[in-house]
Amino acid sequence: MRKKVDFLVIGSGIAGLSFALKVAPYGKVLVISKTKLEETNTTYAQGGIAAVTYKPDDFKKHIDDTMIAGDQLSNPDAVRMVVENAPEQIKQLINWGTGFDKTQEGKYDLHKEGGHSEFRILHHLDNTGFEIQRALIEQAKTHENIEFAEDIYAVDIITQHQLGEITYRWRTDVECYGAYVLNEKTGKVDTILSKITMMATGGIGNIYQTTTNPTIATGDGIAMVYRAKGIIENMEFVQFHPTSLYNPKERPSFLITEAMRGYGAILKRKDGVAFMNKYDARGNLAPRDIVARAIDNEMKNTGEDYVYLDVTHKNAEETKKHFPTIYHKCLELGVDITQQMIPVVPAAHYLCGGIKVDLKGRSSIVNLYAAGECSSTGLHGANRLASNSLLEAIVYADVAAKDAAEAVKKIKHKTKIPSWNDEGTTHNEEMVLITQTNKEVEQIMSNYVGIVRSNLRLKRALDRLELIYRETERLFDDSIVTKDLCELRNKINVGYLIIRMAMKRKESRGYTSRSTTIN
Structure with a gap:
């Protein structure tokens, strides 16, 4: 067609x-x-959508917060354009029918999240x-x-x-x-x-x-x-969200919003000891990269598979009101967040x-x-x-x-565009080639190209991925197109790009963290 x-x-x-x-x-x-x-x-x-809404917040504060979180690598012109256009676009969303939560006084109920200096997060529950x-x-x-x-x-x-x-x-x-x-x-x-x-x-x-x-x-x-x-x-x-719900059987991992830390939740080890203040003066409200690395470090030091997010000291009814989705999800797994700490682990979240x-x-x-x-x-x-x-x-x-x-x-439509050519291809009857290679790609990226990276790990990841790339391209050339095969091909391309660009960046900046080990 x-x-x-x-x-x-x-x-x-x-x-x-x-x-x-x-x-x-x-x-x-x-x-x-x-x-x-x-x-x-x-x-x-x-969590929500950030925008300057009420004083004492202003554009400069939002711009500064964005630049600081981006480790000063953000484009100032892009930051200014997005921040200054935010209120107008929020109004457009509202005109299209989006409902953001309000207080009893009729003002928007703004949240504050890690890295923000003011309450500016509009949200719907x-x-x-x-x-x-x-x-x-x-x-x-x-x-x-x-x-x-x-x-x-x-x-x-x-x-x-x-x-x-x-x-x-x-x-x-x-x-x-x-x-x-x-x-x-x-x-x-x-x-x-x-x-x-x-x-x-x-x-x-x-x-x-x-x-x-x-x-x-x-x-x-x-x-x-x-x-x-x-x-x-x-x-x-690659940004790893510091707090996804620890549940190895579930994919995707359930997100425990950063707004919960803005609400007052505290990160703790299994022994109940809070640890964020030793990593950053902002404690539990530090930006995501700092929090994710802190959790990763605590897990490696203790050998545990997760840490805890504790909100039990907050008013139970308020917690259930603000975070109903999280409350009910955790309850399904036998965790009442108003009485028990939430097991959390970092997860790949944003590029x-x-x-x-x-x-x-x-x-x-x-x-x-x-x-x-x-x-x-x-x-x-x-x-x-x-x-x-x-x-x-x-x-x-x-x-x-x-x-x-x-x-x-x-612009005029281009003429003489050829149709897709699948001449000579056949149905791939070896689905195991796709499913197993998918698992290999995910293992390579998780083990070698995760929160903390090193030259040795990146080189090993690249060597493994190049072999998989050649095998998959041959399979793609010989097979009738399927979504599974295309997704695998795309994941390999993306993994390659992440590895190559991580290799070029020799410093720890934001969400690319280099191991101090020399190798």
């Missing part, structure tokens, strides 16, 4: 849907989702992302120019490479004409031609064994752009790097934009400040939509 649209949006989270809503007045929009519209990283975001996702889907479904396609997997974007033209990585004339997508219902790879393409495919968490990300987060957009010779940057900055974009959301590939976690905007630097991710996604979707709305007027 071949289909033409003005705007192709790959991904249905906050970045993809808000972009779709804003470009819909300017042309036909197709939003594709690899599973269901609701299954996104946005849906799983618990402890499932803010779910509420935003709900509102965006409902709003987008009312727009006649927006079409949705579920269970559609983007295999590769279409560029000059498919036209037989040789394009080198350092050239700046690569153009995007749409994407080849796998329709899981038919098993066929269809051709979607678009004037403008928005990559909003979320994160990479599932290249690790333990992650808070949904299973769809396999780095697809980053891998596609990398293969198309687009610029990828800062992949070494600060990705597809390099400018201040208008444009990637290095012409007519290809990126927003959300798959993009690298410069906002986060070496470490994302809590609750800045949803904000970044909607601000960059907004600036990208404004630019794309003008650009689309001058």
Whole structure:
């Protein structure tokens, strides 16, 4: 099947849907989702969305907090743009139907999280992302120019490479004409031609064994752009959320929001001793990179598999009111958080790097934009400040939509795009090759490219991954396309990028921490 649209949006989270809503007045929009519209990283975001709302908070404080959390590697222009545009975008979310919690006096009930100097986190209970996702889907479904396609997997974007033209990585004339997508219902790879393409495919968490990300987060957009010779940057900055619920049987790991530490929860060892103050003067409200490394160090020193988050000293009814999802989830596992400490462990959570974009959301590939976690905007630097991710996604979707709305007027569909060529391929009957290789990739990344890294571990990871890469590329060339095989291929690409960029960074900055061992 071949289909033409003005705007192709790959991904249905906050970045993809808000972009779709804003470009819909300017042309036909197709939003594709690899599973269901609701299954996104946005849906799983618990804590909230940061924005300056009331005094004594101001833009300078939010900017300073972001720069400090990013270890001064953030792009000041990107930080300023996102922070200063935050209030307007929050109003837009509210107009689209998002409900943020308010106090009895009618003011927004703001939370304070690690790294923030003021209360500025707007939230909906402890499932803010779910509420935003709900509102965006409902709003987008009312727009006649927006079409949705579920269970559609983007295999590769279409560029000059498919036209037989040789394009080198350092050239700046690569153009995007749409994407080849796998329709899981038919098993066929269809051709979607678009004037403008928005990559909003979320994160990479599932290249690790333990992650808070949904299973769809396999780095697809980053891998596609990398293969198309687009610029990828800062992949070494993988953020591990310090507090996921310890439950080895569950994937994804259940997130214990950072807002709980802002509420007053205390990290403790199994013996009940609090430990954060010896790592940072901010104690339990230190930024995530510091907290994750502290927990990792405590676990290694004690030999334990987890530490505890203690909220038992807080008012039980208030705790249940503020964190109902967490309360009920822990209760299912036999832990009453109002009376018992919560077992927690760090888990792969967020990628600060990705597809390099400018201040208008444009990637290095012409007519290809990126927003959300798959993009690298410069906002986060070496470490994302809590609750800045949803904000970044909607601000960059907004600036990208404004630019794309003008650009689309001058673009014509590329003609003579070939259909997907699967001649000579056969069905892969050895699924074990994919499932076992997937496990190998996750083990390699978790064991050698985790919270603390060393030259020896990174070299070993690269050697192992290069062998797997060659095997998987041969399998891909010989096999009819499946989602499982494409995801494996993408995870290997992303793992390679993280390792290579981690090797180049010799220092400990933010979320890339080098072992002090010389090797």
